[in-house]
Amino acid sequence: MEKIPYLNPHKHTEFIGGVMVPPGEAREIDPTHHPKYRAAEAESVQAEPTHIVDVLLAGTSAAILSALPSLAIEDVELLGELEQDRAARKEVLAAVAERLLEHAAAEHDTTLQGGTGEAGGEQLGDKQGGEGGEAPGGEAAETATPAKAAKK
Structure with a gap:
């Protein structure tokens, strides 16, 4: 801790804290030994943990754009909300919107594929089987729609 002058x-x-201060003279002392020192004020001066989004918003657009792919989706949402309220930089908002759309599309693909997240697999036309062109559920192949297939 830096020393402060005491008159x-x-x-x-x-x-004061092991330092002799003659009348009318000044000496440098540790601030924690100063008679008017308040511990609560010193503790409040210490920096509180800062959220990554706050750090990014204080920086440049380039810094935000380079960090965007590595952020958790919750942080991306928060970044978008705070950016709209503060600087509203078009390139940042566009990149945030693109990242959120990509995430939503990936989530949508995962739910359509049965939650596996794997691409590929059997297509609806590949599931036709049995006699008379029936799908495995017993429906005719031409009436099996993606909506009906998803309900199974």
Whole structure:
């Protein structure tokens, strides 16, 4: 911790934190030994943990755009909300919107594929089987629609 000057205003010598301060003179002392030191103020001066989104918003657009792919989707949503309220930089908002759309599309693909997240697999036309062109559920192949297939 940096030392601060202390001027002794009294008519007698003072000892502040092991430092002798003669009357009318100044000496550098540790601020925690100063008579008017308040521990609560010193603790509040300490930096609180800062969220990554706050750090990014304080930076440049380029810094935000380079960090965007590595952010969690919740942080991307928060970044978009705060950017709209603050600077509203078009390139940042466009990149946030694109990332959210990509995430939504990936989530949508995962739910359509049975939650596996794997691409490929059997297509609806590949599921036709049995006699008379029936689908595995017993419906005629031409009436099996993606909506009906998803309900199965």
